[in-house]
Amino acid sequence: MTAILAAIRLAMRAIVRSKLRSTLTVLGILIGVAAVVIVVALGTGVQQQVVGQISNLGANVIFIFPQSTQTSGVRSSDVNRLTEADGRALVAEATSIANVAPFSSTGAQVIAGDRNAVTQVMGVSRTYFPVRGFSVGKGEMFTESEELLKAKVVIIGETVREKLFGPGDPIGQYVRIGRYPYRVVGLLTPKGQSPFGEDQDDRVLMPIGSFRARVVPSPPGRVQQLIASATDERTVDRAVAQIEAILRQRHGIAPDQDPDFGIRTQAEFRKSSEEIVGTLTVLLSSIAAVSLLVGGIGVMNIMLVSVTERTREIGIRMAIGASAADIMTQFLVEAIVLSVIGGVFGLGIGAGVIKALGGALGWSLQLPIPAVVAAMGTSAVIGIVFGFFPARRAALMDPIVALRQE
Template identity: 55%
Template sequence: MSATLTRVFSAVVIALRAVRRNKLRAGLTILGITIGVAAVVTVTALASGARANVNAQISNLGSNSLIVFARSARASGVRSTAGARLSELDGQALARESTSIRLVAPFLRSSAQVIHEGQNASPTLVGTRLNYFEIRSWKVAQGEPWSPASENLSEKVVVIGAQTARDLFGSLDPVGRMVRIGRQMYRVLGVLEEKGASPFGQSQDEIVLMPITTMRSHVMATRPGEVHAILLSSTSAETSERARQQAEAILRQRHRIGENDEDDFAVRSQAEFQAMQDAIFAALSALLVSIAAVSLVVGGIGVMNIMLVSVTERTREIGIRMAIGAREIDILLQFLLEALVLATLGGVVGSALGYGVIFGFSRAFGWPMRLEPAALAVALGVSTAIGIVFGFFPARRAARMDPVNALGRE
């Protein structure tokens, strides 16, 4: 055991000396691996950070939330949009008949220009019920939401998003002030806490919420009770799938949809959004890492070529070592470890460079980048494997030299 360790240690020392003797050559050799490892580490960190950011945004959609929206359906082979609608009665039926749905909030959605004393903004306009705040886990940072009486009386009151408040009022306190939407004046009751962008890239802070009855009476005319979508909250994360199934069954029955006909609605859950985003990021990450891995392969080929040149230049040295008793395994180990040292140095420098890029981009652009220890370990492991794989052929060539011919070479 000690003899083996001594042999390995001696081979490492010789390999390090060879690298130190040819600093420029060694630097150029590891350059390809350095670039490849840095690219892999950076891309992986960017994808990991972006995934975590999107996951947080999906969580902001609400606790255990599901959304029901209308869509065109095919009945008896014909696609039609005539029956593609939802109503508040559908929402009431879901709340009443489902055992896994805790809260229901139907809503209407539009866009409008909101004006306050010469300042204007064009936020998303949402008319809904009070349950919307709880389902979306949306807190009112200033002021308060409207009351149930406001819904019943169609009062002209609104709760605005943080960005909308800045656009219209600047540093002023918006609570109690008036804004104009269309020809009507509305009193601001509160300002929502800041949420940032949604998973679909839209700002959740450029929004105005009002009672759905107010929106139907003063902003947009609809069929009686019609809504654009219904937001649901299951009783727990574990019952989300059962809530989705119950919602589909209840709505199919209410809409009189035949067994072989398509639904005129769709129910989507947080889990589905999560799965879709994960699939997109997994495919994108695999593509980017594959592209970056090309640099590693090119770097490996560079290691192999340099090692072949090194073997040719040191043929006489190899012959002398064999003549004084070095075995084939000793020569193989010497050159294999030399290639391994070069590749490992490239991996370490590449990891440091990648970390620097991650830190710089995060500070300069505010990009969500997170370096996973597993990704760093894989990058270093791959660079080491490249040293072994691409260094084996030159090492094997050196180990199989004929000592007599090697000594005769100049």
């Protein structure tokens, strides 16, 4: 222990004596450690943002959509058989389903006065709002009677309001979609972008009956999609099984046949997003780790220079009784101390950058403890690995030859 402490004192003296050389040695490790912790913190932050945004969309939301089936090698042309009646049956018969919202949409031009905008026009029921987490921030929801009578009323998003009415109040104003005028009865509470880059405020919602009658003429009751919400996030899997069983029965599809519908859950979207973000984080962390390797090579090269410059000092120490192990310990400890100093400063800079990025992005970024431990451990290992060769070279010197060195 005494020998180690003595080696640390000698290492600190050597570092203070050669400030420029020590700074250059530390710099590579510092950049590498800072890069690793920043990348990991950003990856964790992105992951949290994705999970949070998907949760805002509804963690227990289930999407039911039509898909083509194949019988005797012939693919069915009547793809969409989903109806509002299917949705009502799911609510009535499935114990794990809280609500179902019929849904149809298309891109269309919406006109107000001398302004126009191309946006998503969606036919929905009143149940769509609680299922998807939307709310009316100004004005009012269309009523049940307006929904049943296919009234020409719409609720618009904030982006559509800005495009068509600017800062003005849209409530009570009229917009035209195709040949028909629609009265604006409500303005959605802004939600911003979804995790998939969709502007959730760039939409126009109307009763689904009105959508079928005037925007995209469709058979009565037919929908493009059913959006269900499970009673709880923990009952999603059970709800999916119940949906499949009920719809197979209603559509007359045998258990051994492919269904004419598909089912996706928010959990699947979240898992896919987390896997993508996780892969990118690992990739970027690996790239950042390369700078640690470069820093380690820098430690080795500068330590080799240090050994060459201090050859006479090594000879004097050996002449007065220092063993090869003492010399090796001295230079190995010096390399480790330099690497650890670089790691500490790298963590400090990384923490500062993470805090600044968190403030700029509005994210809750934190210094990742596993990355801190890994980075500090790696910097110490780099000091040992890349300091070993210079230390060994110093330890194997012939003291007589070393003393002749000027």
